[in-house]
Amino acid sequence: MSEARDHRQIARDQELFHFQEEAPGMVFWHARGLQLYQALESVARALLRAQEYQEVRSPQLMRQPIWEASGHWQHFAEGMFKLQEDDGRGLALRPVNCPGHAQLYRSALRSYRELPLRLAEFGVVHRKEPSGALQGLFRLRQFMQDDGHIFCRPEQVAAELSAFCQALRELYRAFGFAELSVGLSLRPAQRIGSGAQWDSAEQQLAAAAAALGVPVLEQPGEGAFYGPKLEFKLRDRQGRVWQCGTIQLDFAMPERFELEYVDADGQRRRPVMLHRALYGSVERFLGVLLEHYEGRLPAWLAPEQARVLALGPAQLEHARALCSALRRAGLRALVDSSEERLGGRIARARQLQVPFLLVIGAREARDGSASIRALAGPQREPREPCSFEQAVARVAEACQPPPFIAGLPG
Ligand SMILES: [Zn+2]
Numbered sequence: 344m345s346e347a348r349d350h351r352q353i354a355r356d357q358e359l360f361h362f363q364e365e366a367p368g369m370v371f372w373h374a375r376g377l378q379l380y381q382a383l384e385s386v387a388r389a390l391l392r393a394q395e396y397q398e399v400r401s402p403q404l405m406r407q408p409i410w411e412a413s414g415h416w417q418h419f420a421e422g423m424f425k426l427q428e429d430d431g432r433g434l435a436l437r438p439v440n441c442p443g444h445a446q447l448y449r450s451a452l453r454s455y456r457e458l459p460l461r462l463a464e465f466g467v468v469h470r471k472e473p474s475g476a477l478q479g480l481f482r483l484r485q486f487m488q489d490d491g492h493i494f495c496r497p498e499q500v501a502a503e504l505s506a507f508c509q510a511l512r513e514l515y516r517a518f519g520f521a522e523l524s525v526g527l528s529l530r531p532a533q534r535i536g537s538g539a540q541w542d543s544a545e546q547q548l549a550a551a552a553a554a555l556g557v558p559v560l561e562q563p564g565e566g567a568f569y570g571p572k573l574e575f576k577l578r579d580r581q582g583r584v585w586q587c588g589t590i591q592l593d594f595a596m597p598e599r600f601e602l603e604y605v606d607a608d609g610q611r612r613r614p615v616m617l618h619r620a621l622y623g624s625v626e627r628f629l630g631v632l633l634e635h636y637e638g639r640l641p642a643w644l645a646p647e648q649a650r651v652l653a654l655g656p657a658q659l660e661h662a663r664a665l666c667s668a669l670r671r672a673g674l675r676a677l678v679d680s681s682e683e684r685l686g687g688r689i690a691r692a693r694q695l696q697v698p699f700l701l702v703i704g705a706r707e708a709r710d711g712s713a714s715i716r717a718l719a720g721p722q723r724e725p726r727e728p729c730s731f732e733q734a735v736a737r738v739a740e741a742c743q744p745p746p747f748i749a750g751l752p753g
Pocket of ligand 1 (some may be wrong): 439440441491553618619
């Protein structure tokens with residue numbers, strides 16, 4: 344086990360993001376960092392497609408009555424950034440996305456045939472964390488949740504829990520976190536809902552967790568007042584445990600927002616609401632990944648997967664053509680057109696943790712070839728120049744995501 348390198352230092356070395364005191368707890372994403380961020384988003388989006396979610400977007404600011412109905416105005420007042428309209432009416436920047444999704448659910452009369460209705464949003468949220476508590480990407484005032492809510496009939500809960508939990512286990516393994524555990528947060532002293540509701544909800548969560556074949560830790564009293572929860576914890580290479588994904592049952596919000604569906608017998612009933620997130624905070628998950636890999640991300644995740652290097656101005660056109668071919672193959676590639684000497688440029692690419700360097704000198708330009716250099720790990724790639732086509736195929740193969748992710752719908 345090694346000491347973790349701070350993700351803020353890694354970000355400086357690799358030009359991923361920075362912070363400024365003028366925007367405490369908020370991130371200035373540089374282009375390279377945003378590439379990585381978007382790579383995480385697209386993995387989650389592919390999984391949403393596979394599981395038949397509808398991606399939606401709801402407002403960033405909503406008026407006080409919505410937050411009163413959700414209970415946040417009363418119980419989460421300290422954590423919210425509140426504003427006022429000219430006429431004095433209160434507004435708040437959302438600290439969670441759930442009330443917005445409840446509005447989307449309510450926008451039509453729902454039939455039992457539409458359920459489960461799965462809504463997902465990459466939702467930016469704001470929370471007024473005390474400035475002393477802020478800690479890089481791990482604790483922010485503005486971050487994005489890969490959030491989602493499932494509205495279903497009570498008898499559909501077990502299948503929804505199981506589908507979410509199984510996929511999340513595979514996802515974390517694909518990201519290189521082999522050691523997982525699950526916390527089962529049980530009923531607290533202060534709660535709403537009947538004993539029978541809690542018994543059934545806790546049993547269903549316990550069954551979904553047990554089916555994963557990973558350690559399950561019961562956390563008595565740690566559930567929210569409105570429902571029990573599963574918390575996914577992953578262990579990083581430094582032995583630290585991070586709680587990331589969650590799935591939570593909610594008896595309260597469907598009541599508070601009067602959500603209904605028309606059942607097969609024509610009766611109106613309340614749906615069950617499940618809150619779920621794969622990463623939790625996308626920023627925090629990214630910080631965990633950077634420290635887990637000490638900045639040396641697997642090639643499939645690298646913000647810049649290949650850099651094409653022209654040895655002189657005469658080779659620039661060839662370098663650009665190769666870079667275009669790499670991009671057409673779906674790879675994140677750039678041309679290095681600087682006039683620095685080769686050694687310095689290789690050192691620079693190494694500092695940025697670019698996994699592959701493709702060098703084009705006079706000979707390569709004449710033959711339409713490129714020399715591949717793998718910057719990370721042992722030199723496995725042949726140094727002999729190969730054709731553009733072969734170079735693209737080799738880099739693309741080395742940048743293939745793990746099978747679980749590669750198998751998701753694009
Ligand atoms: Zn929610």
